[in-house]
Amino acid sequence: MISRRGLIFINQKSTHLVALSFIFLLAVVFTPAVSAAYGEDSEKILDNPWDHSPITVYINEKDLPPHYSPTYYEQIEKALEYWEEGGNGNLDYMPVFEIVDSEEADITIRWVENLENVEGVPSGVAGYARPRISGDHFVKVDIVLEVGNYQGKAWRQYGDATMLSISKHELGHALGLGHSDNPRDIMYPKHEMRDNINPILWSKYGDLIRAAGILALAVLLLLGISWQNSRRKRKKLEDKYFK
Ligand SMILES: [Zn+2]
Structure with missing residues (x-):
């Protein structure tokens, strides 16, 4: 026993x-x-990620998904202006952007029909910013935005207001900002822009x-x-x- x-x-x-x-x-x-x-000290990914100015931006209008709306381009322009005018107040510098017609730009932006299907990202993600970091600077940031998602089985295209806030949010990452705990801050990861598994953390860790x-x-x-x-x-x- x-x-x-x-x-x-x-x-x-x-x-x-x-x-x-x-x-x-x-x-x-x-x-x-x-x-x-x-963490409280995590508002920033990098304090001043671009070592030059202006920051060049390429908006891909060649490979557009079927549900792309021509009004989305304007939302990118508005989002760029938003950050040039100070954005959410958390930047230590005033960014200046220049839209260029070259994929070699600092920031590239393109649309896909649906991120889950096209890029295989987790459900609920509306956009992401993927930086290539060298030392304490960004070398390049690729932003991918989806034009809509499935609510149940029904396809729902994003309106301009949603596209504007997703663009602002992802551009905030491209300027070095992390997520905010404040639901009213543009860097708060809202449901429709829930890009956690955070691609930036993912690329780091x-x-x-x-x-x-x-x-x-x-x-x-x-x-x-x-x-x-x-x-x-x-x-x-x-x-x-x-x-
Ligand atoms: Zn985010």
Whole structure:
């Protein structure tokens, strides 16, 4: 009886170990990302990400999705003006933009029909800004905006007002701003522009998160195998002694 209890104890212990290491790994994997996204000092990704002025912008009007509206272009212009005039007040510098006809521009903007379908991003994401960072500067930022999404099964095209706020929000990222906790701030991740899994954090921590994920799986697999082994051993002992 004593040995039986002992074996059960080991079995429980290894189950706890699996659970504990899983929780620990989750904590390790997500703590830096969460604190960087919502911490008070995280308003900025970079203080002054562009080392030159004006910041050139290319608006892709060649590869347009079927539901593109010609009025969207104007919303980009308005969003650029918004930031040139101070935006939400959180920039330490006054950006000056120049729209150019070259994909080599600092910021490129293009539309797709639906981000979930075209880019494979999580549901609910209306736009994203993907920066290429070198040191403490942006080298280039690619902004992708969708023109509508599915509400249930029905396709709903974004109106100009929605396009304007998505554009302002993504341009805010392109100017170095992170997310705001204030629901009235343009940098608050609203439902229709819920771009968390934050592409910027993803580009910073993505490799780390993936590596930790693989490590976690490997550890769980090993623990699982050893648990299976101990269970098999116990079964053998039980068959031998407790029948
Ligand atoms: Zn965002």
